[in-house]
Amino acid sequence: MADLDPSLPLYEALKWDADGMIPAIAQDAAGRIVMFAYMNRESLAETLACGNAVYWSRSRRRLWRKGEESGHFQKILGIRTDCDGDVLLLTIEQVGGIACHTGRASCFFNELQGDRWVPVDPVIKDPKDIYQ
Template sequence: MTKIIFASRDDRSFVENGNKLALKFDDRGLIPVVTTCATSGQVLMQAWMNDEAVEKTIETGEAHYFSRSRSELWHKGATSGEFQIVKDFRTDCDQDSLWLVVDQKGGKCCHVGHPSCFYRQIPFGETVEGEVTIK
């Protein structure tokens, strides 16, 4: 594997308008990534990547993340069979967040068996006292 060299972030205009990858990782070496389904457009999950996860995703065309709970690289689907095949990979204008568009293999993204990790709805537009019930 060739190590990716991320471009300098010294010039704001270059970061925002240039053509070089100059990602901004946080103080833990992580960057947030939102993953959506290429077919439905549905948000599947939000996770984190470190530089190695970005490199592996680019190299293999399959989603790799960094697991904060296990503090290790995580190849999505390696143990579950629920692989994510990358169809598009983007960074935002500030290069401080990422967006993956994937084909979700196996039909389930969430580790508890749902097609999306965002399967519960939070009520809004009403006065709520006490604990909030999600659907």
């Protein structure tokens, strides 16, 4: 796989998949991975313009402004790409401390224990109180 070509303009340097998507990992400033989603050119452009994370919702088939319903926005602190230019890493400030729709700090709260997935992180706020 070819390395990212830094001489190319922003969008052309990235490797978009056949659907025009690129994986995006959201990581807080302390280094904890809180979320994974996809972005397309439009969502990346809006993210850059507004300073908050905007993703492409594959299930809703539309832009998803993280926090639009919950109030748990992700303020962008920095954006990096890997050496191939096919994954984005967003360093974010997670407003309200909740990134997951389950009311947890991170979507990565299930841990493999033996042959079972066990939720190991606490629910910070009941989702019924978030999404009314």
